[in-house]
Amino acid sequence: MQEEKKGHFIETIITEDVENNKNDGQVCTRFPPEPNGFLHIGHAKSICLNYNMAEKFNGKCNLRFDDSNPAKEKQIYIDSIMANVKWLGFDVNTPLFASDYFQRLYEFAIELIKKGKAYVCSLPPDQIREYRGTLTEPGKNSPFRDRPVEENLELFDQMKQGVFDEGQHTLRAKIDMSSPNINLRDPIIYRVKKAAHPRTGTTWDIYPMYDFTHCLSDALEGITHSLCSLEFEDHRPLYDWIIEQLDTPCHPQQIEFARMNINYTVLSKRKLQRLVEEGHVDGWDDPRLHTLEGMKRRGYTPASIRNFCDVIGVSKKESRIDMGLLESCLRDDLNEQAPRVMGILNPLKVTIENYPDDQTETLDAVNHPKKEEMGKRQITFSKELYIEQTDFMEDPPKKFFRLGPGREVRLRYAYFITCKDVVKDENGKVIELICTYDPETRGGNAPDGRKVKGTIHWVNARDCVDATVNLYDRLFLDEDPEKDQDFVDNLNPDSLVTLDHCKLETSLGQAEPEKVYQFERMGYFCRDTKSLDNLVFNRTVTLRDTWAKVGGKK
RNA sequence: UGGGGCGUCGUCAAGCGGUAAGACACAGGGUUUUGAUCCCUGCAUUCAGAGGUUCGAAUCCUCUCGCCCCAGCCA
Numbered sequence: 184m185q186e187e188k189k190g191h192f193i194e195t196i197i198t199e200d201v202e203n204n205k206n207d208g209q210v211c212t213r214f215p216p217e218p219n220g221f222l223h224i225g226h227a228k229s230i231c232l233n234y235n236m237a238e239k240f241n242g243k244c245n246l247r248f249d250d251s252n253p254a255k256e257k258q259i260y261i262d263s264i265m266a267n268v269k270w271l272g273f274d275v276n277t278p279l280f281a282s283d284y285f286q287r288l289y290e291f292a293i294e295l296i297k298k299g300k301a302y303v304c305s306l307p308p309d310q311i312r313e314y315r316g317t318l319t320e321p322g323k324n325s326p327f328r329d330r331p332v333e334e335n336l337e338l339f340d341q342m343k344q345g346v347f348d349e350g351q352h353t354l355r356a357k358i359d360m361s362s363p364n365i366n367l368r369d370p371i372i373y374r375v376k377k378a379a380h381p382r383t384g385t386t387w388d389i390y391p392m393y394d395f396t397h398c399l400s401d402a403l404e405g406i407t408h409s410l411c412s413l414e415f416e417d418h419r420p421l422y423d424w425i426i427e428q429l430d431t432p433c434h435p436q437q438i439e440f441a442r443m444n445i446n447y448t449v450l451s452k453r454k455l456q457r458l459v460e461e462g463h464v465d466g467w468d469d470p471r472l473h474t475l476e477g478m479k480r481r482g483y484t485p486a487s488i489r490n491f492c493d494v495i496g497v498s499k500k501e502s503r504i505d506m507g508l509l510e511s512c513l514r515d516d517l518n519e520q521a522p523r524v525m526g527i528l529n530p531l532k533v534t535i536e537n538y539p540d541d542q543t544e545t546l547d548a549v550n551h552p553k554k555e556e557m558g559k560r561q562i563t564f565s566k567e568l569y570i571e572q573t574d575f576m577e578d579p580p581k582k583f584f585r586l587g588p589g590r591e592v593r594l595r596y597a598y599f600i601t602c603k604d605v606v607k608d609e610n611g612k613v614i615e616l617i618c619t620y621d622p623e624t625r626g627g628n629a630p631d632g633r634k635v636k637g638t639i640h641w642v643n644a645r646d647c648v649d650a651t652v653n654l655y656d657r658l659f660l661d662e663d664p665e666k667d668q669d670f671v672d673n674l675n676p677d678s679l680v681t682l683d684h685c686k687l688e689t690s691l692g693q694a695e696p697e698k699v700y701q702f703e704r705m706g707y708f709c710r711d712t713k714s715l716d717n718l719v720f721n722r723t724v725t726l727r728d729t730w731a732k733v734g735g736k737k
Numbered sequence: 738u739g740g741g742g743c744g745u746c747g748u749c750a751a752g753c754g755g756u757a758a759g760a761c762a763c764a765g766g767g768u769u770u771u772g773a774u775c776c777c778u779g780c781a782u783u784c785a786g787a788g789g790u791u792c793g794a795a796u797c798c799u800c801u802c803g804c805c806c807c808a809g810c811c812a
Contacts, residue, residue, distance in 0.1 A: 191750090191751090195753095215812090217811085217812050219811085219812080249812065251811095251812085252811060252812075254811090255812090308809090308810060311810075312809090315808055316739095316808075317739085317808055318738095318739055318740075318807075318808060319738065319739045319740095320739080322808090349810075350810065352810095353810055362740085363739050363740040363741090364739090364740055364741075364807080365739090365740080365807060366740095366807075368808085371809090371810055373810090374810040375810080376810080392809095392810075392811085393811070393812045394812095396812095397812085413741095413742070413743090413805080413806070414805095414806055414812095415806095415812090416741055416742060417740075417741050417742090417806070417807050418807090419741090420741095439742085441743085441805095446748085494749080494750095494760060494761085495749060495750085495760095496749065496750050496751085496760095498743095498749090498750070499742070499743065500743055500744070500749090500750090501742095501743070501804080501806095502748080502749060502750090503748075503749090504748070504749055504761090505747085505748045505749075505761065505762070507748080507761060507762060508748075508749070508760080508761045508762085510761095511760090511761055511762090512761090514773090514774095518773080518774060519774095523771075525771095552769090552770090552771075552773090552774075553774070553775085582772095584772065585772090593770055594770095595770060595771070596770075597770095626770085627770045628770080635770090636772090637772080638769095638770045638771065638772095639771090640771075701771085701773085703771045703773080704771045704772085704773070705771090726771075726772095726773050726774095727772095727773065727774090728772075728773085729772055729773090730772040731772090733772085
């Protein structure tokens with residue numbers, strides 16, 4: 184009854200199709216990755232779009248690998264892609280492969296030849312290019328364009344038998360060499376390729392090209408709406424042409440949308456690959472990368488990514504989304520889900536001079552301020568503590584609510600403490616604070632109603648664990664890393680800062696991998712899955728920090 | 738200079754002839770044992786520009802400008 188919103192343009196199109204009972208009112212989409220690399224956040228947009236449209240209209244979405252180029256495809260990519268799609272929360276129980284259609288595709292090619300709509304061209308690659316013409320000049324017909332059907336059939340069969348080398352012959356669709364749309368200038372639909380295919384091995388010596396494979400695979404699967412990115416808009420006439428020539432089960436409708444771009448990062452396979460190969464990052468799953476593997480390791484949740492894809496919308500306008508929006512979606516989810524803990528990144532020793540030397544007491548701490556069901560945990564307190572270096576200033580400005588000489592603050596869940604003295608090393612660096620505590624403020628409230636401006640986090644120096652923490656920041660300095668420069672020259676030298684000997688509350692010693700915790704006041708962190716032998720945490724994202732923004736600190 | 742697309746707030750994005758949704762960001766204010774969260778409030782007399790049609794246009798027409806994609810036996 185409140186469902187009045189129209190949705191994006193693709194949803195509008197599908198809605199109308201269903202209302203008009205097109206395809207019997209059925210909706211079937213597909214996500215068609217080529218297994219030649221790892222998935223990134225841009226793919227997530229397509230995944231969510233396709234699966235969501237299918238779900239919304241009670242249809243289904245096929246995960247279909249577009250594996251028609253054995254020279255570039257590998258099983259590890261297939262495995263990773265499946266794992267990523269599943270991780271995002273979508274069904275991958277029955278993956279499909281274009282390679283499963285190779286025999287049928289071959290038969291379709293024969294049908295085309297018999298109809299006089301395709302021919303074997305024996306022009307070498309450079310000649311094919313020359314004959315194709317340019318953007319402004321028409322191409323010219325191949326001298327092999329009018330080969331008799333029988334000869335075409337025979338040659339094509341020989342191509343299949345493997346009697347020719349790569350590049351010697353191709354099968355081309357006979358369309359129009361003078362078309363202003365270059366894709367229609369007798370496009371190659373089959374080529375000789377002697378590489379072993381991850382799934383079909385060496386059974387084939389010829390492989391269908393994308394334009395031939397994709398539309399026919401869609402048709403064979405009964406896809407109703409074939410959603411792809413803008414650069415395929417020029418291919419649509421070819422998509423339709425092929426379907427129209429052949430006797431196919433249906434004629435899917437190709438609809439194009441703009442792919443995702445995000446500022447301060449790069450998303451193309453080629454660029455990601457270069458970052459990995461040149462060693463600018465740790466690998467495909469480096470937490471600074473927006474590959475799904477990297478984001479997972481960074482601590483991104485599937486829900487946050489799905490929500491992000493939902494929030495950014497779908498249109499035909501090329502856009503660059505603000506990284507801040509991605510982070511906002513992340514924080515939204517993490518704020519709800521992440522249990523709170525305390526951890527000190529840059530420790531500053533604090534000694535409570537009026538606290539009994541050997542005493543240790545236990546205090547209650549809630550795991551989530553708004554979700555009582557997440558329970559409580561107990562933390563210990565003693566004479567020796569650690570607080571964050573940034574929570575103390577020797578000469579604090581008026582608006583600084585934290586600790587300074589003579590100032591009083593609340594230690595979260597514990598007591599009010601007052602800084603009495605500052606201990607420095609020979610270089611004048613503050614290395615320890617001597618404080619007193621008010622025994623009356625146990626739990627954090629003063630019976631006399633006294634207020635403090637600040638509450639800071641802390642850790643018991645006698646009961647904590649040592650950890651290494653990776654602080655990640657955006658990988659590039661400029662919003663558009665490619666503007667006027669090679670993007671690798673724009674890498675942020677501080678995109679990774681590693682901190683050793685961070686002091687965390689003991690419970691974190693058993694932190695589960697892939698679980699994200701909020702280190703109160705510091706951000707969200709998760710155990711690094713690549714270094715489980717040691718206690719290493721990755722910062723997923725910082726907390727919003729108005730104080731830092733005002734210029735209070737770095 | 739061929740063809741195909743796109744131009745609405747800083748960034749995304751609704752809008753489909755009836756007088757500019759929402760989100761993020763930003764700026765104020767409130768609550769708060771995270772300077773977090775949460776909660777209010779503000780934030781496009783204007784829709785790339787110029788003409789035109791109309792009682793009325795971001796929405797229709799014309800022209801202009803800007804940006805993206807296409808000449809792989811990649812997808």
